[in-house]
Amino acid sequence: MxxxxxxxxxxxxxxxxxxxxxxxxxxxxxxxxxxxxxxxxxxxxxxxxxxxxxxxxxxxxxxxxxxxxxxxxxxxxxxxxxxxxxxxxxxxxxxxxxxxxxxxxxxxxxxxxxxxxxxxxxxxxxxxxxxxxxxxxxxxxxxxxxxxxxxxxxxxxxxxxxxxxxxxxxxxxxxxxxxxxxxxxxxxxxxxxxxxxxxxxxxxxLTKSEEIGRLLLHKSGDGTHPIKRLLAVLNGYELLTGKLTDIQRTLTGGFTRGICEVEGIHDDAGRMVTLHFQNEQLLATEGEKPLAITPDLIAILDVETGQPITTEGLRYGMRVTVIAFPCDPKWRTKKGIETAGPRYFGYPVEYEPVEKLQEGGGK
Amino acid sequence: MxxxxxxxxxxxxxxxxxxxxxxxxxxxxxxxxxxxxxxxxxxxxxxxxxxxxxxxxxxxxxxxxxxxxxxxxxxxxxxxxxxxxxxxxxxxxxxxxxxxxxxxxxxxxxxxxxxxxxxxxxxxxxxxxxxxxxxxxxxxxxxxxxxxxxxxxxxxxxxxxxxxxxxxxxxxxxxxxxxxxxxxxxxxxxxxxxxxxxxxxxxxxLTKSEEIGRLLLHKSGDGTHPIKRLLAVLNGYELLTGKLTDIQRTLTGGFTRGICEVEGIHDDAGRMVTLHFQNEQLLATEGEKPLAITPDLIAILDVETGQPITTEGLRYGMRVTVIAFPCDPKWRTKKGIETAGPRYFGYPVEYEPVEKLQEGGGK
Known part of the structure; x- marks a missing residue:
């Protein structure tokens, strides 16, 4: 207690x-x-x-x-x-x-x-x-x-x-x-x-949330970028750094559904990542290729502070870093993927763990 | 019992x-x-x-x-x-x-x-x-x-x-x-x-329904038309005898809403009555003039047998007699009319008792 x-x-x-x-x-x-x-x-x-x-x-x-x-x-x-x-x-x-x-x-x-x-x-x-x-x-x-x-x-x-x-x-x-x-x-x-x-x-x-929040609000002694520290804590991957160029939201059946497009900048110039959401971010794709798939987690962070941006807070022109990280193992079971995997939400992809997509070269 | x-x-x-x-x-x-x-x-x-x-x-x-x-x-x-x-x-x-x-x-x-x-x-x-x-x-x-x-x-x-x-x-x-x-x-x-x-x-x-049903299923000794006997029991009025020439039904918000048109025949030739329903028949009008208004009752009967036709049973070409009769006095109170009168259903008329509309010459 x-x-x-x-x-x-x-x-x-x-x-x-x-x-x-x-x-x-x-x-x-x-x-x-x-x-x-x-x-x-x-x-x-x-x-x-x-x-x-x-x-x-x-x-x-x-x-x-x-x-x-x-x-x-x-x-x-x-x-x-x-x-x-x-x-x-x-x-x-x-x-x-x-x-x-x-x-x-x-x-x-x-x-x-x-x-x-x-x-x-x-x-x-x-x-x-x-x-x-x-x-x-x-x-x-x-x-x-x-x-x-x-x-x-x-x-x-x-x-x-x-x-x-x-x-x-x-x-x-x-x-x-x-x-x-x-x-x-x-x-x-x-x-x-x-x-x-x-x-x-x-x-x-809640304790895990608290640790993440503390990390984002307080600079590290060695000046490491907060997003880098966050990825270490979450075992996560940076998908892209870029600017928001398109946001489409509709309110249907009690949900906010939509997509947003992030156009790469700096090292990611020339890349374009699409994020698909239904209240939550559920799928990140680059062209036909999935980068991260529900039930794995996708977050959109402010490029400077690493602070998260909600679906409602997304605005044209924002500079963001998109990250993804593994879900709890309970969601990677057959029933977990049936319940909250990409097919349930109507996305025509098969679930692959984000580690495999990011390290194994994806599909 | x-x-x-x-x-x-x-x-x-x-x-x-x-x-x-x-x-x-x-x-x-x-x-x-x-x-x-x-x-x-x-x-x-x-x-x-x-x-x-x-x-x-x-x-x-x-x-x-x-x-x-x-x-x-x-x-x-x-x-x-x-x-x-x-x-x-x-x-x-x-x-x-x-x-x-x-x-x-x-x-x-x-x-x-x-x-x-x-x-x-x-x-x-x-x-x-x-x-x-x-x-x-x-x-x-x-x-x-x-x-x-x-x-x-x-x-x-x-x-x-x-x-x-x-x-x-x-x-x-x-x-x-x-x-x-x-x-x-x-x-x-x-x-x-x-x-x-x-x-x-x-x-x-339920007893009243039973009496009405018995009346409609069994001929009277003197050969009086069943609709005439029904009107006597209900203190009702014949609005029109005619044929159904138009039925429009839509299913919205869990209700069947619509109108049907009855074109007069025999003594009523040349007249046209419109019935407005939302699951139940709620308003009968002839041109601009209301003939019977909710919460008073409107029923569509087979012209020969006097048997009632439901909103769902209405078919083009049917020969019908439209009748109207007074509701229970509880519905004629201020709260009764607020709750189930024509304004509640969106009809732009004021409630008048069917007796007044039929005997008092209407508005």
Whole structure:
């Protein structure tokens, strides 16, 4: 157990935006909300996954919806706490701790607010090890755990409890409800006992986010470029340094989908890389050749500071470095690739690990 | 208390289709399902509203969705019973009796199936006295009762429990969920104690449907035309006899919306009446002049037999008589007209009672 400080929040917000691969909502909004919550309600305990009691109810809390809408809809404490209280009522058990369902953007820090307001600890883990656009894209789903109940709430006072046939139906129904609720909602799903969370969640991801954030905010003694240091920590690869020359975004079915083009500069002059996103960055290609493929992670960083740029923050002319790094091994299983691989998102490529694409010469 | 016989079901199906003003789903489908249920599970008790215990839980059960889809999606007993069992679980109380939420088409008889399967009695009442396209268009809503919980289920095994802010949000969320579920769902909403149902429901509407059905299926001794006898029972008016010359239907947002044109024949030669529907017939106009306006009832009948034709059954060239008759007084209140009057549906007319339009020379 340790206490989350204001400095921790600053670092987590930044680091989670790298792991969030451009999605998961606005990290700066999340940071502001979390800092305010700690000021109002006091500090928060962060528990390591080993500290969870086997029968303790661990409740993930997140926001659902397109980031395009999320940036304009700031949730109130009431709205954040509503799905938590409803899931406790439905299950007949109080939450012992909250956890983020994903690291990335606002969703790393949304549980901080609710934890502060309810005086609950937070678990240093998540169920993606990154951000993904759909709610069944979680390790709990890969391990066969049920999405029943999935609880949604909005700022108007509506709550909905879904008992879905499976995780895909949970996502489908929750997404339609979220669109009706105005494009964003607060969600509790995959509330599970500590014994399951210990086996199935990805441990330490808030601490990992914090380390990444600290690295990006503080210069190294030897003046090494932050992106170089980041790649060392993430076992990652630089795909390209260039400028953003085209960004196409559409808001459909509750998602922000699109592509952006990065034209190489300096050593990369003459190259052109296309990034394909659905809330999160999912595929990087150069001509016909894939450079990095979901579920591996792709992040767009400011060329100077190494700070991550969200899908919503992409602007024409920005100078960026695109990096990619390996996902958690849970995503490289057959079910992991079926659930969040390129074919699921409709990209006509087969998954290959980023190490192979970058070191093995690719296809 | 009396027993519902197979003959009662035949009569109710036909009579409810007159009160259903073209909507509420396919009455023939409802009839077949209800007859089959009685054969399988045995007869059903029909309770008058006065027989309900004050603390008994009375649960309305219906199908939601466009009739265009409903005709092709026959619900299973499991699908019909699923929202009932979920609402019992949510409220922590067993249903003492079921009731139809509306009379009209399949929804008059859907509760018969579930009542037969569960061995429960049925209440001789509904919450509309007709059919309406939206779920907050019920006397329970007019009287200020909550739509919490609204429970939906589908044939795939999904269930959803909505705690809506109000009846309008209940409708909005339920409709979006129904669309995701494939265009139709089974619903329990406005589950209320007997004491409330006694005051707020419209009593005797299954018996009234049965009387109308009997009238249409059996010739009178003196050879009076069935439509003439029907108008006497309903205090109704013949608007026009003619042939259907144009039908336009679109399926949008889970509703079947459209218009149909009836060109006068015989005494009505030279006249043209337009009927505007959204699942149900809502407005009849002749040129600029309204002839009958929601919440008053409009029905399209076969010119010979007087048997009602549903919105889905309308075909070019059919010879029909269009009739209109007064709604229950609960719908003629300020809140009734706000909730289900012409402005709510987007028609640019003010509500006038059909008696005034027909006898007072209209506007």
């Amino acid at each position: 340790r206490w989350l400080t204001e400095e921790s929040i600053e670092h987590i917000a930044l680091g989670a935006a790298v792991l969030g691969t451009g999605g998961g909502g606005d990290p700066y909004l999340g940071k502001l909300m979390a800092l305010e919550a700690i000021k109002t309600y006091g500090p928060i305990k962060l528990l390591s996954i080993e500290e969870l009691a086997d029968d303790a109810l661990i409740v993930p809390l997140s926001m659902m919806g397109s980031p395009t809408i999320g940036v304009e809809k700031i949730p109130s404490i009431e709205e954040l706490v509503a799905p938590l209280e409803k899931i406790e009522e439905t299950l007949g058990q109080k939450a012992a701790a909250l956890m983020p369902i994903e690291v990335g953007g606002v969703n790393s820090l949304v549980p901080v607010l609710a934890a502060a307001a309810k005086g609950l600890p937070l678990v240093d883990a998540d169920a993606m090890g990154r951000a993904f656009p759909e709610s069944q894209m979680v390790t709990f789903y890969l391990d066969g755990h049920s999405a029943d109940p999935t609880v949604l709430a909005d700022e108007k006072g509506n709550t909905v409890v879904i008992t879905p046939k499976d995780g895909h139906w949970g996502e489908k129904l929750a997404r339609a409800i979220t669109v009706q609720m105005g494009g964003s909602s607060t969600v509790c799903d995959y509330a599970l006992p500590g014994s399951v969370v210990k086996k199935s969640a990805i441990p330490g991801t | 009396r027993w519902l016989t197979e003959e009662s079901i035949e009569h109710i199906a036909l009579g409810a289709a007159v009160l259903g003003t073209g909507g509420g789903g396919d009455p023939y489908l409802g009839k077949l399902m209800a007859l089959e249920a009685i054969k399988t599970y045995g007869p059903i008790k029909l309770l008058s509203i006065e027989e309900l215990a004050d603390d008994a839980l009375i649960v309305p059960l219906s199908m939601m969705g466009s009739p265009t889809i409903g005709v092709e999606k026959i619900p299973s007993i499991e699908e019909l019973v699923a929202p009932l069992e979920k609402i019992e679980e949510t409220l922590g109380q067993k249903a003492a009796a079921l009731m139809p939420i509306e009379v009209g088409g399949v929804n008059s008889l859907v509760p018969v199936l579930a009542a037969a399967a569960k061995g429960l009695p049925l209440v001789d009442a509904d919450a509309m006295g007709r059919a309406f396209p939206e779920s907050q268009m019920v006397t329970f809503y007019l009287d200020g009762h909550s739509a919490d919980p609204t429970v939906l289920a589908d044939e795939k095994g999904n269930t959803v429990v909505i705690t809506p802010k109000d009846g309008h949000w209940g409708e909005k969320l339920a409709r979006a969920i129904t669309v995701q579920m494939g265009g139709s769902s089974t619903v329990c909403d406005y589950a209320l104690p007997g004491s409330v149902v006694k005051k707020s429901a419209i009593p005797g509407t």
